[in-house]
Amino acid sequence: MTSLRHDDAIVFTDGDVDTNPSTTTTLGELVDQRYSRRQMMGGMSAMTTAAFGASMLSGCGADDNDADVITVSDGSTVQTQGGRIVTLTATASSNAKTTSWSQVSGPSLALTTSGTSVSFVAPNVTAATNAVLAFTATNGNGSSTERTTVVINPATLDFTAVAKNKNDIVTVPTGYTASVIYRVGDPLASGVTAYANDGTDSNFAQRAGDNHDGMSFFGLAASGTTPDASNNTRGLLVLNHEYINPNYLHAAGQTTVNGVRTVEAEVIKEIEAHGVSVVEVTRAGNTGAWSYVQASTLNRRVTPNTPVAFSGPVKGDAMLRTVYSKDGTTGRGTINNCANGALPWGDYATCEENWAGYFRRDTGDAAVRVVAGNTKQNISLSRYGIGEAATGNHRWSTVTPADATSTVYRRWNATASASLAADGTADFRNEPYTFGWVLEIDPFNPASTPRKRTALGRMAHEGVMPGRVIAGVKPAFYMGDDGRNEYVYKFVSATAWATADATPSDRLATGDKYLDTGTLYVARFNADGTGQWLPLVFGQNGLDANNTRYPFANQADVLANARLAGDALGATPMDRPEWTAVNPVNGEMYCTLTNNSNRVGVATSSSQRSIDPANPRAYVDTRTDGKTNSGNANGHIVRLREANDSTESLTFTWDVYAFGARAGADAANVNLSDLDATNDFSSPDGLWFGLPTNAGGQASPLLFVETDDSAYTDVTNCMLLVGMPGRVGDGTTKAVTSSFGGTATTTARIGAKPGAKLKRFLVGPKECEVTGITSTADGRSIFINIQHPGEEGAYNNITSNWPQSQATGTGTGRPRSATVVITKNDGGVIGL
Numbered sequence: 041m042t043s044l045r046h047d048d049a050i051v052f053t054d055g056d057v058d059t060n061p062s063t064t065t066t067l068g069e070l071v072d073q074r075y076s077r078r079q080m081m082g083g084m085s086a087m088t089t090a091a092f093g094a095s096m097l098s099g100c101g102a103d104d105n106d107a108d109v110i111t112v113s114d115g116s117t118v119q120t121q122g123g124r125i126v127t128l129t130a131t132a133s134s135n136a137k138t139t140s141w142s143q144v145s146g147p148s149l150a151l152t153t154s155g156t157s158v159s160f161v162a163p164n165v166t167a168a169t170n171a172v173l174a175f176t177a178t179n180g181n182g183s184s185t186e187r188t189t190v191v192i193n194p195a196t197l198d199f200t201a202v203a204k205n206k207n208d209i210v211t212v213p214t215g216y217t218a219s220v221i222y223r224v225g226d227p228l229a230s231g232v233t234a235y236a237n238d239g240t241d242s243n244f245a246q247r248a249g250d251n252h253d254g255m256s257f258f259g260l261a262a263s264g265t266t267p268d269a270s271n272n273t274r275g276l277l278v279l280n281h282e283y284i285n286p287n288y289l290h291a292a293g294q295t296t297v298n299g300v301r302t303v304e305a306e307v308i309k310e311i312e313a314h315g316v317s318v319v320e321v322t323r324a325g326n327t328g329a330w331s332y333v334q335a336s337t338l339n340r341r342v343t344p345n346t347p348v349a350f351s352g353p354v355k356g357d358a359m360l361r362t363v364y365s366k367d368g369t370t371g372r373g374t375i376n377n378c379a380n381g382a383l384p385w386g387d388y389a390t391c392e393e394n395w396a397g398y399f400r401r402d403t404g405d406a407a408v409r410v411v412a413g414n415t416k417q418n419i420s421l422s423r424y425g426i427g428e429a430a431t432g433n434h435r436w437s438t439v440t441p442a443d444a445t446s447t448v449y450r451r452w453n454a455t456a457s458a459s460l461a462a463d464g465t466a467d468f469r470n471e472p473y474t475f476g477w478v479l480e481i482d483p484f485n486p487a488s489t490p491r492k493r494t495a496l497g498r499m500a501h502e503g504v505m506p507g508r509v510i511a512g513v514k515p516a517f518y519m520g521d522d523g524r525n526e527y528v529y530k531f532v533s534a535t536a537w538a539t540a541d542a543t544p545s546d547r548l549a550t551g552d553k554y555l556d557t558g559t560l561y562v563a564r565f566n567a568d569g570t571g572q573w574l575p576l577v578f579g580q581n582g583l584d585a586n587n588t589r590y591p592f593a594n595q596a597d598v599l600a601n602a603r604l605a606g607d608a609l610g611a612t613p614m615d616r617p618e619w620t621a622v623n624p625v626n627g628e629m630y631c632t633l634t635n636n637s638n639r640v641g642v643a644t645s646s647s648q649r650s651i652d653p654a655n656p657r658a659y660v661d662t663r664t665d666g667k668t669n670s671g672n673a674n675g676h677i678v679r680l681r682e683a684n685d686s687t688e689s690l691t692f693t694w695d696v697y698a699f700g701a702r703a704g705a706d707a708a709n710v711n712l713s714d715l716d717a718t719n720d721f722s723s724p725d726g727l728w729f730g731l732p733t734n735a736g737g738q739a740s741p742l743l744f745v746e747t748d749d750s751a752y753t754d755v756t757n758c759m760l761l762v763g764m765p766g767r768v769g770d771g772t773t774k775a776v777t778s779s780f781g782g783t784a785t786t787t788a789r790i791g792a793k794p795g796a797k798l799k800r801f802l803v804g805p806k807e808c809e810v811t812g813i814t815s816t817a818d819g820r821s822i823f824i825n826i827q828h829p830g831e832e833g834a835y836n837n838i839t840s841n842w843p844q845s846q847a848t849g850t851g852t853g854r855p856r857s858a859t860v861v862i863t864k865n866d867g868g869v870i871g872l
Contacts, residue, residue, distance in 0.1 A: 116188050122164030122195030123735035123819070123872025128188055129157040132177035139177045144187060146171030161818065161869060164195045164739035195735055195872045197762060201718035201799040204756035208845045210826065211803045215865050218802075220843040222277065222319060222332050223858040224250050230335035237854050239291030239835060242305065244312035245341050248319070249281025250289060252825035252857045254380030254503070254619075254726075255812035256388055258483050260320070265338055267386050267484055267543070270733070272816040273323040276338060276483045277823060277859065278388040279812055280377035284313050286434065287834035288854045299431070300438040307439050307449065314375050315343040316390055318483050323821070330821065330861045340486040342390075344373035345448060347489060348479065352556040354494035357596040358463060359473040364447060366465045371474040371492065372451070378522065379619045379726070381478075381504040382814070384515065385541050385550040388481045389493075391501035393522055395475035396425040400432035402455040409469070412462035419590050423603050425523075426454065426472055473600055478504050478519075480551045491548060493555040496531045497576065497602035503620040503727070507687040508627045509537045515554060516687035518629045520617030521603065524638045525649050527611040528563040528620075528631055528678075529602070530573060531555075532688060560599060561690070562611040563680075565654035569769070569789050571680060571692045574609040582608050615639055615655045615672045619727035624737045627687070628768055630679045630697060632724040634748060637671040640781020651778050654678060656788040657699065658778035659710050661751055669751040670780045674700035674710075674722040677745065679791070681768040695768050695789040698745075698798065700724055702752065709776050712790050719798040721745070721761055722752035726811045734819030735869045740764045742871050744801075746824070748809040756803060758810045760824060762871045763798035766791065801871065802862070805829045805842035805855075812859070819869040822862045830855035 120126050132139050141158035143149055149160040149171060158173065169192045176185040199213040210218045225235030226248040235241055256278050259271040268274075286294045289310065295303040320336035323329070333339070348371050350360060360368030378393035405428055406418045421427070437453035451468045460466035476498035482488040496504065502520040507530075509515050515537050519529045534557040544550040561573035577583065578595040583605055585591045590604045598605045615636035622629050636649075639658045643650045651658050661673035676699040683689040701711035703720040715721070726746030730736025743763045771791040778784050804810045804826050812825030830840030833855075841851030843858045864870055 117191065118188065119191045119193065120162045121193040121198070121872070122162050122739065123198075123869035124162050125159060125866060125868050126162055126190055127157055127159045128173060128175075128190075130175040130186070132156060135179055136177035137179040139175065142174050142176070144172040144174050146190075147192070149173075161820075162190070162192045162735065164735040164872075165192050166194060166739045168193050194739060197764060197797065197799050198872055199799065199801065202759075202801060202803050204717070204720075204759075204800070205803050206757055206806065207803070207849065208805045208829075208840055208842050208851075209849055210805060210842075210846060210860055212862060213801065216862055216870075217865060218846070218860050218862050219330060220846055220858050221321060221330050221861050222248055222252075222279075222317075223843060224248055224252075224313075224856040226332070227334055228317070228319060228339045228341060232334075237856065239289065242309055244309055245343060245345075247341075248317055249315055249341065249343075250284040250313040250857060251282045251827045252859055253280040253282040253378050253811050253827060254390065255279035255814050255823060255825055255859070256380060256382040257814040257816060257823060258382070258386060258388070259817060260338075265484060269386070270817050272818045272820065273326060275321060275816070276318055277321050277332075277814075278316065278318050278380075278481065278483045279825060279859065280380060280390055281313060281315055281317065282376055282378050282393070282827070284310050284434075285828055285831060286310060288830075288856075289313060290835070292835060294434065296435065299435060301435050304439050304442060307434070307436055310434055311345060311436065311448070312341070312343045314377070315341060315346070315373065316377060316388075316481060317341055318388075318481070318486070327867055338484065338486060342374060342479075342481060342490060344375045346373045347371075348373060349489050349491050350494060351491040351552060352494035352496075354498075354596040354600055357600070359470055359596070359600055361463055361465050362451070362468050362470050362474070363466055364451065364468075374479045374490070375475060377479075379501075379503040379520075380812075381506060381517070383480065383551065384506055384509045384537070385544050385547050385554075386484070387547045387551055388483050389504045390479050390481065391504055391519075392475050392477055392479065393500045393502060396472065396500070398433045398436070398452055399426050399430060399472050400435070400437045400453045400455065401426050401428055401430045402453075403428045405455045405469075408456040408458045411458065412456065414462070416590055420601050420604065421454075421472065423601070424472070424476070473498070476501065480548065480555070482547045484547070488548060491551065493551065494596070494599055495556055495558055495560065497529060497560045498600045499529070499602050500526070502618045505620040505622050505629070507622050507629065507682075508624065509542075510687075511539050512536050513686060514558070514688050517555075518620040518622065518631070520620055520631055522616055522618050522634075524616055524636050524647075525613035526603065526617060527606045528614060528617045529560060529606075530563075530629075531558055531560050533558040560602065562602070562606040562609060564610060565612040565652075565678075565694055567653045567787065569653075569693050569695060571694050573690045573692070574606075574611060576602060576605045576609070612652070612654055613649050614678070615675060618725050621727040621729050621743065623729055623741055623743075623765075624732040625739065625741055626681075626767065627685050628679055628681045630677055630727055630743065630765075632727050632745070633672070633676050633678055634723050634725050635672055635675040635751065637669070637673070639672040641778030641784040642782030644782075648781065651776075651784055651786050653786050653789060654694070654696075656776045656786045657710060657712075658780040659706070660780050661702070661705070661710075663751070663754040665754040667754070673751045674702075675724050676700060677724050677727070679765070679768055693768050695771060695791050697765050697791045698724075698763070698794055699790070702755075709779065712774065712776065712788060714793045714795075715798075719761060719794060719800055721747055721749075721759060721800070723747050723749035725809070726813055728813045730819055730871075731815060731817060733817040734815075735872055736815070736819040744813050746810040746813060748811065753807075757806060758804050758808055759800055760802035760804075760810050760813075761798055762801045763794055765794070765797070805845065806840040807831045807833075808840070808842070815870070820863065820867060822870045824860050824862065825857065826860060827857050829857065
């Protein structure tokens with residue numbers, strides 16, 4: 041066939057030129073078909089939208105006026121790319137009784153038919169791929185069919201990079217919309233009043249908590265409370281509330297008299313504002329607005345006061361015994377929850393990060409523990425950052441409760457009393473050991489008791505990202521320990537994956553199956569680009585009672601003191617390991633290393649670390665406001681490939697996907713990834729890959745990178761970038777020389793320069809962190825969290841008015857952390 045363009049439409053004629061590149065129907069076959077049904081053929085019409093931009097292909101005509109003959113459109117060829125919505129519209133003669141569309145060949149397409157039109161979202165591909173569809177019309181005299189070939193090309197990042205800015209709104213690319221749906225204080229039950237946002241509100245056990253963070257979306261069936269992972273218009277958002285901004289939470293800040301918290305209502309509000317939200321969200325149809333459902337029976341808050349159960353090797357150990365749980369099997373709540381993970385069986389995993397700062401420990405406690413025969417606890421508490429003279433965040437332990445029997449506040453005092461039982465069953469000296477774990481929550485059952493999975497170790501947990509699950513292979517779960525010079529871990533289950541467990545009837549029992557027995561490993565990164573996973577197993581490699589620094593008693597002791605075990609094994613100290621993410625196509629694991637002010641050229645103290653190949657930069661970052669940041673000021677993202685691409689492997693190869701830097705920074709030793717104005721960033725934190733159920737997680741999956749930055753804030757607010765990374769080893773090696781803390785040179789292993797395959801997608805409002813990211817299965821709605829906007833201000837010095845300012849750029853109210861949903865105006869997959 042030939043084509044002529046008229047008024048932005050392409051009109052196809054019945055010529056002799058075969059423009060269909062598909063081999064499924066040759067020109068000769070078309071001729072044979074045409075003559076075999078002679079009078080059943082007519083003209084043609086085909087239209088595709090969102091193929092490239094807003095192009096439209098159309099045509100019309102009829103070459104047979106016999107009222108008893110069916111006529112349909114001729115076939116045509118159209119082009120699109122992964123992630124785009126394609127709509128094909130055909131014509132049939134008026135005497136056709138029925139019409140239908142079907143797929144003939146190519147990658148599987150989810151077709152939606154409306155009259156004589158059919159629509160689908162193109163999947164992503166690695167090379168141009170044909171999908172052939174057939175349109176058929178019938179009546180009592182017969183039927184006629186024609187085919188259309190859609191050529192699907194590999195996806196690209198099809199948006200203009202957002203410019204760096206310091207506006208007080210969430211800025212997204214042209215063609216996208218950002219909407220706020222769930223804010224601090226929003227009511228989570230019927231009858232709970234709207235949030236006044238003036239510091240007078242209470243009952244945070246039934247309101248959205250503060251400082252939204254890690255988050256996952258779980259699809260719900262169209263009705264009822266059962267899971268449906270494929271539902272893109274109804275689901276549960278489960279999100280962390282990491283900490284609080286008391287200067288906005290209360291009417292005039294915290295009330296403290298001589299170091300004592302005197303208003304109990306303030307403190308209970310602060311405690312309840314931590315933890316996790318489970319909230320139902322819905323969309324009005326397939327293209328309407330998202331909102332949350334205040335009265336949903338599935339809504340739930342898990343706070344630091346919520347009963348939890350311990351599970352795994354540390355359950356019942358003496359170190360978990362307190363006056364609350366004398367047998368060490370239960371505890372209360374979760375706190376300082378940062379990153380997260382969506383588990384393969386449909387549960388939510390939340391990670392307890394900087395929990396240590398909430399505990400009080402009076403001077404003299406160490407001596408009491410020595411007398412009680414618990415000398416090594418002093419080593420443990422110190423390694424986890426709970427030294428003597430610690431007052432505890434917000435001084436919760438100083439409250440005198442109205443109910444004299446309450447231990448809600450006293451539990452935050454970890455000071456051992458010499459007059460009470462040495463085993464800790466009469467006070468809360470062991471309470472710090474009840475935190476630092478991964479907590480599993482069943483989002484679909486509000487009555488269920490969350491479980492702390494002790495086999496995954498105790499640390500300042502960040503992400504707990506599952507690797508690819510493959511039938512017959514033991515799954516792995518990757519984690520970072522967010523502290524300067526801490527480690528990267530993975531847990532490998534003792535149980536091989538069974539596909540039936542993707543939709544179990546008892547999700548928490550399935551968690552028992554995969555998370556309570558297995559091996560925890562810590563990573564060593566070698567200079568030659570290889571690495572080992574070192575097992576944290578009692579009795580192996582010095583993890584025993586003969587260890588001179590910390591004598592381990594058993595496996596529970598090793599897991600509860602994973603940091604000390606990692607020290608003993610010689611793991612590689614990293615630049616604040618935070619979120620982890622796994623490429624759904626090739627299984628490679630990425631980990632953000634946010635920054636490290638203690639990284640130097642040559643270490644001269646125990647708190648410093650010299651540069652090494654996995655952490656190769658120590659420099660001075662000069663700001664535009666005259667201030668400086670030093671060490672590894674801008675952070676980087678390391679990635680590793682397991683041997684044989686298997687989660688069970690004990691060795692890997694690694695390199696650095698991207699180094700954060702200012703676009704104009706020293707290319708030789710700082711801006712090693714050659715970032716420019718469209719993609720320069722600092723302090724990567726949140727990290728997430730698109731889902732394999734849509735084009736964003738197929739072929740070349742999208743990597744979403746969020747920042748939590750203080751080094752680049754002289755130029756821009758925090759941001760979200762989208763990348764299409766390659767593979768470990770796709771770049772080069774380069775000698776890098778430090779310029780801070782002594783001169784030294786090491787060899788950096790640098791991934792391929794991102795170039796146009798990494799772009800800034802979003803910039804947040806003033807003084808915020810961009811964090812928490814998830815999406816619907818179709819990738820057409822992305823959810824993110826904006827944390828602590830206006831964090832440098834207070835009730836009497838408001839420095840941001842977001843989210844009130846989102847609509848107009850201005851406002852007058854106090855800022856609130858909030859969940860934002862982002863959609864593409866044409867309905868396509870985000871980023872493509």
